[in-house]
Amino acid sequence: MKLLRLFAAGFGRSAQATLTYRINLVFDLVLSIIGLFASLATVFIVYSRTDSLAGWTEAETYVLIGTFQLLSSLKNAFIDPNLSWFPENGIRKGKLDTFLLQPAPTLFLASLSRSTPLSLIQFVLGLAVIAFGLSNYGRLPTPTAILAWMLTLVAGLLVTWGMGVLLACLAFWAPRLQLDVFYGSAWELARCPTDIYRRPLRLVLTYVFPLTLIATIPTTTLLNGPRLLVLAPSVIGAAIACLLAIGCWRAGLRRYTGATS
Amino acid sequence: MTMPAASYRRPAFRPRRLLQMISLRTRMEVLEWSGTWWFLLTLVVQAVLGPLIGMFVWSAVYPADPYVATYYVALLLVTVMTESFEQFTFSEKIYDGTISHDLLRPQPVIVNTIGTNIAIRTWLTIMGVPVALLTGIAFGISLTWTAILAALPVFVLGATLNFCWIFMLSLTAFWTERVHSIVGFGWTLNSLLGGTIAPLVFLPERLRDIGQILPFYGMLGLPADVVAGRVHGLEPLLTGLGYQAVWITVFSTAAVLLWRAGIRRYTVVGA
Numbered sequence: 001m002k003l004l005r006l007f008a009a010g011f012g013r014s015a016q017a018t019l020t021y022r023i024n025l026v027f028d029l030v031l032s033i034i035g036l037f038a039s040l041a042t043v044f045i046v047y048s049r050t051d052s053l054a055g056w057t058e059a060e061t062y063v064l065i066g067t068f069q070l071l072s073s074l075k076n077a078f079i080d081p082n083l084s085w086f087p088e089n090g091i092r093k094g095k096l097d098t099f100l101l102q103p104a105p106t107l108f109l110a111s112l113s114r115s116t117p118l119s120l121i122q123f124v125l126g127l128a129v130i131a132f133g134l135s136n137y138g139r140l141p142t143p144t145a146i147l148a149w150m151l152t153l154v155a156g157l158l159v160t161w162g163m164g165v166l167l168a169c170l171a172f173w174a175p176r177l178q179l180d181v182f183y184g185s186a187w188e189l190a191r192c193p194t195d196i197y198r199r200p201l202r203l204v205l206t207y208v209f210p211l212t213l214i215a216t217i218p219t220t221t222l223l224n225g226p227r228l229l230v231l232a233p234s235v236i237g238a239a240i241a242c243l244l245a246i247g248c249w250r251a252g253l254r255r256y257t258g259a260t261s
Numbered sequence: 262m263t264m265p266a267a268s269y270r271r272p273a274f275r276p277r278r279l280l281q282m283i284s285l286r287t288r289m290e291v292l293e294w295s296g297t298w299w300f301l302l303t304l305v306v307q308a309v310l311g312p313l314i315g316m317f318v319w320s321a322v323y324p325a326d327p328y329v330a331t332y333y334v335a336l337l338l339v340t341v342m343t344e345s346f347e348q349f350t351f352s353e354k355i356y357d358g359t360i361s362h363d364l365l366r367p368q369p370v371i372v373n374t375i376g377t378n379i380a381i382r383t384w385l386t387i388m389g390v391p392v393a394l395l396t397g398i399a400f401g402i403s404l405t406w407t408a409i410l411a412a413l414p415v416f417v418l419g420a421t422l423n424f425c426w427i428f429m430l431s432l433t434a435f436w437t438e439r440v441h442s443i444v445g446f447g448w449t450l451n452s453l454l455g456g457t458i459a460p461l462v463f464l465p466e467r468l469r470d471i472g473q474i475l476p477f478y479g480m481l482g483l484p485a486d487v488v489a490g491r492v493h494g495l496e497p498l499l500t501g502l503g504y505q506a507v508w509i510t511v512f513s514t515a516a517v518l519l520w521r522a523g524i525r526r527y528t529v530v531g532a
Contacts, residue, residue, distance in 0.1 A: 024438075031445060038453050042459070045464055178303075181306065189314065192314060198317075
C-alpha cells in the first residue's frame with residue numbers, strides 16, 4: 001500500500017511537470033498519432049498483397065498492433081525512464097547512493113519512481129486500434145477471454161520489468177555495459193506476429209527472450225479464448241522473471257561499493 | 262577592435278581547400294569515435310532492425326521470391342552506410358551554445374558537421390558489413406558486380422540526399438526544442454515511403470506514385486533496387502540520378518535559407 005502511494009505521488013508529480021509544457025504535449029500527441037498511423041499503414045500495405053501473414057488475418061494483426069501499443073506505452077511511461085539511465089547515472093555516477101539512503105525499497109526507487117505520463121497517449125490509441133481490429137474481426141471476445149487477455153498483459157508487463165531490471169543489474173558487474181538500447185531494438189520484433197520469424201529466432205523469442213508474451217500471446221488469447229497450456233507458462237514465466245530480477249538486484253547491491261563516497 | 266564594414270571581404274570560395282578541411286576533420290572524428298565502439302554497435306543494431314523486420318514480413322508473404330531477400334540485404338547495407346545523426350551532432354550544439362566555438366573558427370560551420378557525419382558512417386559501415394554478409398548468407402542471396410557498380414553513383418547521391426534532409430530538419434533547432442521529434446517524424450516518412458516498410462514496388466498504386474515523386478525513395482529504396490536488379494539500364498539510372506539531384510538542390514537551398522534565418526536569431530549566454 002505504501003509503495004502504491006509512493007508510486008501515485010511520483011506519477012502525479014511527473015504529470016504536473018509534463019502538463020506545464022503544453023507545446024511538448026501537442027508535439028508528443030501528434031507524433032504518437034503519426035507513429036500509430038505508420039504501423040497501421042504497414043498492415044494495410046502488407047494485406048493489400050496477401051490475405052494472410054503467417055496465418056494471421058488483417059483484423060487479427062490490428063489487434064496485435066493495438067496490444068503491442070498498450071505494453072509499449074506502459075514500458076515507455078514507467079520502466080524506460082528509470083532503467084535506461086541506471087548503468088550510467090546509478091552506478092557510474094553513484095546516484096544509487098541517494099536511493100540507498102531513502103526510506104523505501106531501493107529496487108522500487110531505481111526501477112519505478114520516475115515516469116513519463118505523456119507516453120500513456122499511446123495506451124489510449126492502442127485501445128482504439130484494438131477496438132477497430134475487433135470490429136473488423138466480426139466476433140466479440142468472451143468475458144473469460146478478456147480476463148485471460150488482461151492476465152497475459154500483466155504477465156507481459158512483469159516480464160518486461162524483470163528483463164529491464166536484469167539488464168540494468170549487469171551494470172553492477174560491468175558498469176560500462178549498457179544493453180537497454182539492444183533491449184529497445186529487440187522489443188520492436190514483438191510488433192509483428194512471432195510466427196513470421198524463422199525457427200531458431202522464433203524459439204529464442206519464445207523461450208529465451210520471451211517477446212512473444214508482449215503481443216502475440218495476449219492477442220491469440222483475446223481472439224481464440226484462454227488455453228491453460230498458454231496461460232500457465234505465461235504466469236510462471238512472469239514469476240520467474242520477477243524472482244530472478246529481485247535476486248540479481250540483491251546480489252548486485254551486495255557487490256556495490258558506491259561511487260560518491 | 263571591430264573591422265570596418267567597408268574593408269571586410271567575404272572569403273573566396275575554394276572547393277579544394279574546403280575538401281581538405283573536411284578530410285582533416287573526418288580523420289580527426291574517425292579517431293575520436295574509435296573509442297566508442299559499444300555506442301556505435303547500438304547504432305548499427307538500431308539501423309539494421311527496420312530492414313530485418315521488413316525482410317521477415319515480406320519473406321513470409323513471398324517465400325519463393327528471391328528479390329525480397331536481395332532487396333532487403335542491400336537496403337540494410339544502404340541504411341547503415343547512410344545514417345545521419347545531425348539532430349545530435351549539430352542541433353545539440355545549438356542547444357548547449359557550443360556552436361559558438363564553430364562560428365569563431367575561420368572555416369564554414371558545415372565542415373565539422375560533414376566531417377562527423379562521414380566519420381560515423383565509416384564506423385557504421387565497418388560494423389554493418391559483417392551483419393549484411395551474414396544475413397545474405399543466411400538467406401542465400403547472390404549479387405552481381407555490375408549491379409553493385411551501377412548502384413555506386415545512386416548510392417553516393419542517396420547518402421548526400423539523406424544528409425541534406427536530416428541537416429535541414431536539424432536546423433529547426435534554432436526555433437524549437439523538439440528537434441528530435443521533428444527528425445523522428447522525418448524518419449517515419451522515410452521508413453514508410455523510402456522502402457523500409459515495403460519495397461516501393463509492393464506499395465498500392467497510388468502510394469507508389471507518391472513515393473516515386475517524394476525524395477525518400479531516392480535515399481534508401483532506389484540504391485537497394487539497383488543492387489537487387491529491379492532498376493537496371495542506362496535510362497532508368499540517369500532518371501534516378503536526376504531525380505536525386507533535384508531533391509538535393511531543393512534541400513540544400515532550404516538548408517541555406519534556414520541557416521541564414523536561424524543564425525540571425527541565435528543568441529547565447531557569453532556571446
